[in-house]
Amino acid sequence: VDEGPVKSWHKSVCRYCGTGCGVMLGMNKDKLVRVRGDQEAHNKGVICIKGSMLDKVMKSPERLKTPKIKKNGKFVEASWDEAMSLMTKKFKEAMAESGPTSVGFYGSGQLLIEESYTANKLFKAGLGSNNVDGNPRLCMASAAVGYTQTFGKDEPPGAYVDIDHAETFFLIGSNAYECHPPLWERIMLRKKADKNVKIIVVDPRKTKTAEHADIYVPVLPGKDMLLINSMCCVIAELDLMDMDFVQKHVNFNDGKNKMSLEEYKEFLKDYRPEKVADELGITPRLIREVAYQFAASKATMSLWTMGINQRVQGVFLNNTLNSLHLITGQICRPGATPLSLTGQSNACGGVRDTGSLAHLLPNGRLIAKEQHRREMEKLWKVPEGTIAPKPGRHALAMFDGMVTGDVKAALIMCTNPAQSLPNNRYYREGMEKAFLVVSEIFADTETAKYADILLPAALYIEKEGVYGQTERRYQLIEKLREPVGEARSDFDILVDFANRMGKGDLISYKTSAECWDEYRTISKASKYNFYGITRERLKKERGIQWPCPTVDHPGTVRRYIPGDPFVPQGKDVYFYGKPDGKAVVFARPYKAGKEDVSAERPLFLTTGRVISQWHTGTMTFRVPELKHSAGPGRFVFHPQDAGLHDLKKGDKIEVDSSRGKMQGIVDVSEHETPGVVFAAFYDAKFMVNNVVSDDHDPISKEPDYKVTAISVRKL
Ligand code: MGD
Ligand code: SF4
DSSP: OOOOOOOEEEEEEOSSBTTOOEEEEEEETTEEEEEEEOTTSTTTTOOOHHHHTHHHHHTOTTBOOSOEEEETTEEEEOOHHHHHHHHHHHHHHHHHHHOGGGEEEEEOTTSOHHHHHHHHHIIIIIIOOOOEEEGGGGTTHHHHHHHHHHHSSSSOSSOGGGGGTOSEEEEESOOHHHHSHHHHHHHHHHHHHOTTOEEEEEOSSOOHHHHTOSEEEOOOTTOHHHHHHHHHHHHHHTTOSOHHHHHHHEEEEOSSSEEOHHHHHHHHGGGOHHHHHHHHTSOHHHHHHHHHHHHHSSSEEEEEOHHHHSSTTHHHHHHHHHHHHHHHTOSSBTTBEEEEOOSBTTIIIIIIITTOSTTEETTTEETTOHHHHHHHHHHTTOOTTOSOSSOOOOHHHHHHHHHHTSOOEEEEESOOHHHHSSSHHHHHHHHHHSEEEEEESBSOSTTGGGOSEEEEBOOGGGSOEEEEETTTEEEEEOOOSOOSTTOBOHHHHHHHHHHHTTOTTTSOOOSHHHHHHHHHHHGGGSTTOOTTOOHHHHHHSSOEESOOOSTTOOOOSSSSSTTSTTSOTTOSOOOTTSTTSOEEEEOOOOOOOSOOOOSSSOEEEEEEOOTTOOTTOTTGGGSHHHHHHHOSOOEEEOHHHHHHTTOOTTOEEEEEETTEEEEEEEEEOTTSOTTEEEEESOOTTSOGGGTSOOOBOTTTOOBOOSOEEEEEEEO
């Protein structure tokens, strides 16, 4: 339907992924009628197909428009007052009977910063429950812990602009071609401009990204720790370490104690290419080639996402990747940096920076540290001792607590765990038992089915707030239309809930802009300091990168070097997250995960995204063009495996893993690797997470969605 010409253009940010593309929204009165890339934003006008169809989701007639309460197994419409009163009653009852840890908040890297900040403050400083977690646990937790351990602070040292200066790109566990297309295009432009540019791609699947690699490294699933350690070993043996950088800016550590450079080199000897190549499924020569290219290049930039983060050794992998940069001095220079790409639009700003995870407090503080709790109690003006000293339940533990009956009531906002959690059937049992309030834009999501109360949420430009993407850039989404029906912003829902729970003094701000002012003032007391990022600036500028301590500060593109306000005068590099200003190179041993192929389960299942779909597909699978492009969910085999199992495209199979069985349809593609089956998770009718293992990293608690051993049977 043609909704008429554009009457006004407005700058905004794409609703979907962590690339955080600037978009221009063409409005005809209150209707979004056109979307295009913003030439003045960091993405220079480039957006992907998902972003270009944002208007179609806004127009969906299937939006949830009124609150609903489940009565005798059926949803009936309710007023906001009825729904919120019942919610308040149930939370109060649970807390009175079983204490504050019987309630929880499960949020999202797609909520606005002001929303996550408010939920976090309300639950941790108001209700006494540290059970605040969210879907960034499923995607970014390993990167966050990795940065914090290595540099003393979360969030990356570099930025997207480094792409324009890098000579070597080391993409490991990232399918940027499909998942971060504008960044991939920027890499390709860089390659076109300089014939010395080389792209290395490490991935068990021959993805579209891998197809464009100069050097493709097809490691077997779950083994990359061997590769990175082996690269470090080669770099040490060939004297490719940047000794000047290492001596000035680096400490070595075995995970418990400091170690010497000699001891570190000794540790690496177990990873000589000849020792590990067979297990990795590649040649020793390829490992040497990649290590040499990484270290000898003028500037090397690593980019990674879920192939590294969603792993049982996710934190160790992140540590070791950072170590590669530190020992070679491929850091703190234009084009030389590690940069973990983000999956969600606001996982960085909204959840990591506000500390809306079960073990965190705002701006890099930890619940377990008394000093950090005291600092936040002062800043939030609550009595000393208000914040409970024990970290709350991380994502899997939150839903496990529902199964065991320890978590009795929870608010789930802007996320769809009944489809996105691994070992899904188990956690759904918990959703069935607990009293769930689900804030959603659609009534038919998998999680909505388990709701006792369903709250209609405002979507995207129906509300206002800040998104913070991968490179520490905060950008404003302005409200351009009223919410559909009776929908309310998640921010308004949280403020209302706070008042009803008797916490109006704590959550005293009434608008998102007032909340932002409180939060940016609080940030002054930390090394995140973005006090200078005012609402007025955000309205005018195309995002600003923190630290940004004053209103006249331009923001910080690269951290830990001059220009970063926290680097002392006279220092060329200073890792101020650590007491002595030195980053840490960790010696991290490889350990095989429990999920491995065997005679019983001879194939690996790996899961992820495809170019036209976003996460659980609740939004993008509703857009006809995007739905058509992706097709139904299915298991994709390499032709060789299809042959071995006598399968062809369209066959029906049963897949069996340690977590259960499911049925699905076969597809066959040369992009897969023999021994590895791929499936995406956007289609609710193809619930691949029923068989995906919930083994997780012991430190970050991030599940390993990339390695599940399976067997298949033709039906
Ligand atoms: P989304 O589809 O992003 O999935 O998993 P989820 O967060 O569960 O869910 C967002 C929900 O919010 C949708 O239902 C949407 O309709 C609703 N929504 C949209 N806008 C609003 C709003 O403004 N307010 C409210 N209240 N609701 C809104 C993502 C998760 O999936 C992540 S982050 C990762 S990285 C994991 N990846 C992964 C994988 O790689 N493989 C497999 N197999 N599973 C995975 N699951 C994880
Ligand atoms: Fe939106 Fe991500 Fe596509 Fe950019 S790359 S347009 S942020 S979905």
